[in-house]
Every structure is written in structure tokens, then in C-alpha cells.
Amino acid sequence: QTRDAAKRRASESAVEAVSDGDVVGLGSGSTAEHAIRILGDRVEEGLDIVGVTTSFQAREIAIEKGIDLTTLDETDGHIDVTIDGADQFAGPDLIKGGGAAHAREKIVASATDSLQIVADPTKETDVLDTVVPVEVLPDARTTVANAIREMGGEPELRWAQRKSGPVVTDNGNLLFDADFGAIDDPEALATEIATIPSVVEHGIFPGYADAVHMGTEDGVTVFEY
Ligand code: DER
Numbered sequence: 001q002t003r004d005a006a007k008r009r010a011s012e013s014a015v016e017a018v019s020d021g022d023v024v025g026l027g028s029g030s031t032a033e034h035a036i037r038i039l040g041d042r043v044e045e046g047l048d049i050v051g052v053t054t055s056f057q058a059r060e061i062a063i064e065k066g067i068d069l070t071t072l073d074e075t076d077g078h079i080d081v082t083i084d085g086a087d088q089f090a091g092p093d094l095i096k097g098g099g100a101a102h103a104r105e106k107i108v109a110s111a112t113d114s115l116q117i118v119a120d121p122t123k124e125t126d127v128l129d130t131v132v133p134v135e136v137l138p139d140a141r142t143t144v145a146n147a148i149r150e151m152g153g154e155p156e157l158r159w160a161q162r163k164s165g166p167v168v169t170d171n172g173n174l175l176f177d178a179d180f181g182a183i184d185d186p187e188a189l190a191t192e193i194a195t196i197p198s199v200v201e202h203g204i205f206p207g208y209a210d211a212v213h214m215g216t217e218d219g220v221t222v223f224e225y
Helices: 002-017 030-044 056-064 102-110 138-150 186-194
Strands: 023-026 050-053 079-084 088-090 093-095 112-119 132-136 154-157 174-179 199-202 211-215 220-224
Touching (some): 002 030, 002 079, 002 112, 002 211, 002 220, 023 030, 023 056, 030 056, 030 079, 030 112, 079 102, 102 112, 102 132, 132 138, 138 154, 138 174, 186 199
Parallel strands (some): 023 050, 023 079, 079 112, 112 211
Antiparallel strands (some): 088 093, 132 174, 132 199, 154 174, 211 220
16 A cells, blocks of 8 residues: 555655646556656646557556547657656666566667656665566577576566466566576666567666656655666
8 A cells, every 4th residue: 555655655755747738658557657656637627748559458447538649750750758667776776577577668768868766665776676577579489598597597487376377578478587686787787688589678777767756655755867
């Protein structure tokens, strides 16, 4: 209950970064859901924005809330501000992909002028050390798993909870959660993972955050980068 309140407070803070006329990236996950719902309420009160969504989940909520949607093809690949969650943040370095949406989240984040991350205190860390989601073409799962092990990681195929078999992403691919332990150089590891053949995208977002809005027990802490 308190964690959900913290997520909501983080989102209320991040939404302040959105202005009339903005193209807004709409993130995925339970924290970003609060932000989309709040934006929807502001749209009803007259806020003039268009959204670019990062997942099936984000699109469903945006449609429910009546937020007009567009695509990167129609905005010349430009987004003014994106609000999205994270599995972990160490300063501006992020690990994302807990919701298996990190491929489209990274496209949107990379096209964004200002990435506003929303989180609760459980996401804050000095050194990134949670598992790194790695999206792979289904036929390459064995070769990618071998490559991750050669790099010192331990890959675990993400199995679905309410479906027999593995999680299948919005892009029709499979997902490893790769445990590399503490990640001292996120940028270097990001580059190394990205060069493995048939890796579609991974969840290290090195230096991506322009701000992190962390909801706390009684308020919000905003880190600017
Ligand atoms: O999958 C993602 O990248 C989500 O943003 C995730 O990292 C955060 O989800 P949560 O807000 O439900 O914890």
C-alpha cells in the first residue's frame, strides 16, 4: 500500500515535466501506469499532448484514458519528454525490462529530449546489481545463453506465470534474465551484450535518466542528472 502511494507520488512529480503541445513517451510497468492515468486526467482538463507508447500495456491504458496517440514515424523520431519506470537506478544508469518492454522503451527513451524516471525507494542502489533482461530471437536462445556465460553472466529464460512456457515479448521474442552480479561499468557491459548475435535489446540504459522522481513515505525526492 505504501509502495503504491510512493509510485503515485513519483508519477505526480514527473508529470510536472509535461507541457502543452508535448509529444510524450508513455512508459511501461506499474509505476508508469500511474503517470499515464494522471496524464489522462490532465488531458481531460485540457492538457494538449500526444503520446507514443512503449508496450501493449501502455497503449491499452492510454486508450482507456483518452490520450491521443502517435508514432515515432509521425513525429520525425522526436519525443519531448518520456515518463517511464525502472527496475533499478544508480544515478542516471538504469536497468529496465522487468516488464519485458525494454526494447520499445529504449527506442522511445533514445528519441526523447528528457527522460523522467519514476521509482520507489526499492529501486535505488549505489551499484547496479539486479538481473539484466536480454531479449533474443527464439532460435538463438542457446547460442546467446552460451555467450552470456562466457561473459560471466548466468542467463535464466523468463518463464510465464499464467501461460505454459516462456514469456514472449510484444515483439515475439524470448527473454533471458542475466545475472552479472554487481555491474561496475554499465556502459561497457551494455556494449558487450549488444554485440552478441541475435540479441534484440538488453535492459541496461547507461546514463539515460535526465531525472529520477523517487516517491518516499511522505513525499518525493527528485534527482536531476
Ligand atoms: O519493464 C520496465 O522497464 C518497467 O519500467 C519496470 O522496470 C518497472 O516496473 P514497475 O514500475 O512495475 O516496478
